[in-house]
Amino acid sequence: xxxxxxxxxxxxxxxxxxxEIPGRRDALRLMGMAPVFAALGWNVTAAxxxxxxxxxxxxxxDTAYVTRFFTPREWRTVRLLxxxxxxxxxxxGSATDAKAPExxxxxxxxxxxxxxxxxxxxxxxxxxxxxxxxxFGTSFVGATDAQRRAVLxxxxxxxxxxxxxxVGVAFFNRFRDSIASGFYSSAIGWKDxxxxxxxFNPNWNGCPExxxxxxxxxxxxxxAALAAQRNS
Amino acid sequence: MxxxxxxxxxxxxxxxxxxxxxxxxxxxxxxxxxxxxxxEAGAEWFASKNSKMLMPAYxxxxxxxxxxxxxxxxxxxxxxxxxxxxxxxxxASGSKFRWWRGRMLxxxxxxxxxxxxxxxxxxxxxxxxxxxxxxxxxxYDDVAPYYDRIDDLIGxxxxxxxxxxxxxxxxxxxxxxxxxxxxxxxxxxxxGVKCIPSRLSILTQAKPGRAACHYCGQCNRGCATKSNFSSxxxxxxxxxxxxxxxxxxxxxxxxxxxxxxxxxxxxxxxDKHSGEDRHVSAKVVVLAASACESARIMLNxxxxxxxQGLGNSSGRVGKGLTDTTGTDVAGFIPAMVxxxxxxxxxxxxxxxxxxxxxxxxxxxxPRGYHIEVWGGISQPEYGALGxxxxxxxxxxxxxxxxxxxxxxxxxxxxxxxxxxxxxxENSYCELDPTVVDRWGIPVLRFHWEFTDHEYNQIRHMQQxxxxxxxxxxxxxxxxxxxxxxxxGIATGGQIIHELGCTxxxxxxxxxxxxxxxxxHDCKNLFVADGGPFVTQADxxxxxxxxALAWRTSDYITNQRKAGAL
Numbered sequence: 001x002x003x004x005x006x007x008x009x010x011x012x013x014x015x016x017x018x019x020e021i022p023g024r025r026d027a028l029r030l031m032g033m034a035p036v037f038a039a040l041g042w043n044v045t046a047a048x049x050x051x052x053x054x055x056x057x058x059x060x061x062d063t064a065y066v067t068r069f070f071t072p073r074e075w076r077t078v079r080l081l082x083x084x085x086x087x088x089x090x091x092x093g094s095a096t097d098a099k100a101p102e103x104x105x106x107x108x109x110x111x112x113x114x115x116x117x118x119x120x121x122x123x124x125x126x127x128x129x130x131x132x133x134x135x136f137g138t139s140f141v142g143a144t145d146a147q148r149r150a151v152l153x154x155x156x157x158x159x160x161x162x163x164x165x166x167v168g169v170a171f172f173n174r175f176r177d178s179i180a181s182g183f184y185s186s187a188i189g190w191k192d193x194x195x196x197x198x199x200f201n202p203n204w205n206g207c208p209e210x211x212x213x214x215x216x217x218x219x220x221x222x223x224a225a226l227a228a229q230r231n232s
Numbered sequence: 233m234x235x236x237x238x239x240x241x242x243x244x245x246x247x248x249x250x251x252x253x254x255x256x257x258x259x260x261x262x263x264x265x266x267x268x269x270x271x272e273a274g275a276e277w278f279a280s281k282n283s284k285m286l287m288p289a290y291x292x293x294x295x296x297x298x299x300x301x302x303x304x305x306x307x308x309x310x311x312x313x314x315x316x317x318x319x320x321x322x323x324a325s326g327s328k329f330r331w332w333r334g335r336m337l338x339x340x341x342x343x344x345x346x347x348x349x350x351x352x353x354x355x356x357x358x359x360x361x362x363x364x365x366x367x368x369x370x371x372y373d374d375v376a377p378y379y380d381r382i383d384d385l386i387g388x389x390x391x392x393x394x395x396x397x398x399x400x401x402x403x404x405x406x407x408x409x410x411x412x413x414x415x416x417x418x419x420x421x422x423x424g425v426k427c428i429p430s431r432l433s434i435l436t437q438a439k440p441g442r443a444a445c446h447y448c449g450q451c452n453r454g455c456a457t458k459s460n461f462s463s464x465x466x467x468x469x470x471x472x473x474x475x476x477x478x479x480x481x482x483x484x485x486x487x488x489x490x491x492x493x494x495x496x497x498x499x500x501x502x503d504k505h506s507g508e509d510r511h512v513s514a515k516v517v518v519l520a521a522s523a524c525e526s527a528r529i530m531l532n533x534x535x536x537x538x539x540q541g542l543g544n545s546s547g548r549v550g551k552g553l554t555d556t557t558g559t560d561v562a563g564f565i566p567a568m569v570x571x572x573x574x575x576x577x578x579x580x581x582x583x584x585x586x587x588x589x590x591x592x593x594x595x596x597x598p599r600g601y602h603i604e605v606w607g608g609i610s611q612p613e614y615g616a617l618g619x620x621x622x623x624x625x626x627x628x629x630x631x632x633x634x635x636x637x638x639x640x641x642x643x644x645x646x647x648x649x650x651x652x653x654x655x656x657e658n659s660y661c662e663l664d665p666t667v668v669d670r671w672g673i674p675v676l677r678f679h680w681e682f683t684d685h686e687y688n689q690i691r692h693m694q695q696x697x698x699x700x701x702x703x704x705x706x707x708x709x710x711x712x713x714x715x716x717x718x719x720g721i722a723t724g725g726q727i728i729h730e731l732g733c734t735x736x737x738x739x740x741x742x743x744x745x746x747x748x749x750x751x752h753d754c755k756n757l758f759v760a761d762g763g764p765f766v767t768q769a770d771x772x773x774x775x776x777x778x779a780l781a782w783r784t785s786d787y788i789t790n791q792r793k794a795g796a797l
Binding site: 084085086087091092102103106107110111112152156157158159172177181182184185186187189190192193194195198199200202204205206207210211212214215216217218219221222226230 | 294299300391393409410411414415421426428445571572573575610611617621626634637641
């Protein structure tokens with residue numbers, strides 16, 4: 001990222017009146033409609049800066065993602081499996097809604113990823129298909145929902161899994177961590193967890209009473225304990 | 233070898249390195265009117281211009297993952313690490329050691345945790361106290377006025393506790409603890425572990441040109457509002473503003489040059505852009521390249537007058553190397569599940585900590601440690617919520633899994649112990665006889681050994697942290713490490729507090745520097761980093777590096793005024 005883009009990103013977070021920017025698609029629309037905003041009295045500079053910032057986000061909304069690591073066949077399996085892990089629910093979207101598979105694919109080709117990790121991912125997916133073929137005569141993608149769940153039920157809880165399932169358990173632990181990492185580090189994931197930080201917050205003055213009460217602690221008790229400690 | 237480009241300018245002082253020691257020296261010397269040239273092996277970097285503060289994890293497709301150049305995450309300020317391409321080091325057979333280097337303006341002040349603790353009176357007199365190490369040639373009272381000045385100039389928050397060996401400073405008010413830190417305090421009180429507000433160099437009140445903290449919890453990314461301490465924005469910027477500082481970046485120092493009279497004449501360095509050898513002339517040389525790098529430069533400064541390297545007639549350059557001891561334990565805290573959504577980012581570090589609270593005379597290890605605290609809800613980025621199968625839900629998938637992630641997010645508290653390692657004769661560095669870096673400079677070879685002094689201390693840390701977590705009703709996943717596993721001790725160098733290698737002392741046969749951090753062998757050569765330290769302490773070293781550097785700078789200024797330099 002260039003310094004300008006960083007500045008733009010920072011300013012957007014600092015500005016009280018910055019418009020909410022939900023995604024790249026909206027940013028592109030913003031850029032196309034800048035004159036319209038001007039006519040409506042919008043601050044064009046802010047809109048452009050916001051759009052420039054969002055431009056730097058992974059470009060996955062409007063264009064078909066081209067995988068760096070997964071083969072087309074693996075990619076279908078990965079996307080399907082990812083949504084078994086993190087489906088849509090009352091709180092938020094699914095793993096594929098949050099582009100978690102794209103994140104996993106991207107990071108598998110990262111400079112910090114070992115060949116052993118890449119092999120474990122590729123081999124794990126192959127194991128999953130082999131397991132499905134032995135049981136149902138078809139791949140994971142080709143299996144029915146009930147058949148897929150039968151396999152997942154055998155590998156998703158390590159402590160309950162049969163020793164013969166150890167390869168599948170190891171793969172699934174790894175895959176679940178990767179998808180969770182991608183999902184919860186996304187904007188959708190932040191909202192799901194109700195993470196409300198990463199903001200310019202000069203008036204922060206401790207945690208709310210609802211949070212301290214839950215832990216059975218209080219600032220008054222803390223102040224008293226410190227004072228007692230000093231006097232002892 | 234390529235032709236050496238020699239500048240005709242003769243500076244008053246050449247400083248090698250721009251971290252805490254180099255930045256402080258540049259600040260004090262330029263303010264006193266000296267013409268100073270500073271050599272930095274990395275590139276220019278100011279947090280106020282270059283910080284990635286407040287970037288959400290999802291602004292990067294890597295979501296903040298560590299990279300080769302930034303082992304603490306791609307948003308982290310510091311460019312450097314334990315492995316730097318083209319700049320190897322070697323480790324002797326049977327030893328384990330990892331050497332961390334910052335390669336940017338400000339060095340590791342861009343990375344550190346801002347834990348700003350004064351050494352106490354006992355820390356300068358370990359020999360007198362228990363006979364297990366040498367005394368420093370100076371006392372707390374010699375350094376205290378400089379601690380005061382640094383507190384005022386740089387800013388540090390804390391509370392007045394009146395503890396003899398954890399001296400109070402000139403503190404800004406501390407921030408309130410986070411809710412889980414209140415739980416830590418309450419638990420520590422029950423177990424008799426002293427827990428107090430932390431002492432970090434983060435501004436809770438504004439200083440001229442520097443805003444008060446805005447509590448985003450991202451000090452490690454560098455602060456765009458200069459609300460915490462890093463050398464470039466707090467020391468080097470003002471030094472540049474005097475007009476007396478010439479800054480040369482991408483300058484890899486090779487050796488200190490010496491004249492026929494045995495005095496330092498300047499520094500030869502490699503311009504990393506062109507690969508050319510260059511030389512700057514100066515009347516005084518201050519090495520502040522980090523404990524080991526300064527030792528390396530001295531060992532590589534060989535001449536007919538100094539065949540063992542400059543300042544090394546005692547054979548002590550590279551000796552007395554220590555790192556802070558460390559081990560960490562984290563626990564799942566059931567009381568913290570289903571968190572109440574709120575912002576507890578706070579400052580970029582803990583709001584409470586535990587200074588050393590016990591009497592070593594009653595324990596099976598001679599020196600103490602302090603305890604750092606972490607946990608709670610923080611920005612979900614790369615690696616967020618890993619290992620869910622280890623929580624009570626046991627793993628799974630689907631809507632139940634999502635509910636578990638929500639439930640267990642932030643339900644963790646961790647403790648890190650940071651203790652004093654005693655110097656020993658088997659822990660040191662020297663020049664490797666055959667290996668050079670990409671610039672042709674001979675590299676360091678490390679020798680390392682922990683003894684039972686450290687292992688017993690680490691065992692005590694592990695037991696204490698596990699007791700604290702158990703008292704909170706928490707669960708630790710990993711079993712207590714065994715003696716064979718070193719009780720979980722961090723590898724030497726991993727805590728990034730290398731000290732020693734150019735130790736100060738009154739006896740020129742047993743030490744490299746005198747009580748003013750001047751080489752016994754060379755009256756215009758000084759060291760202003762962690763090298764002069766005689767011992768560690770159960771405190772982080774930065775505040776003392778700053779204090780010693782300012783003290784040494786004052787000495788240089790006075791000697792210059794007296795015409796002695």
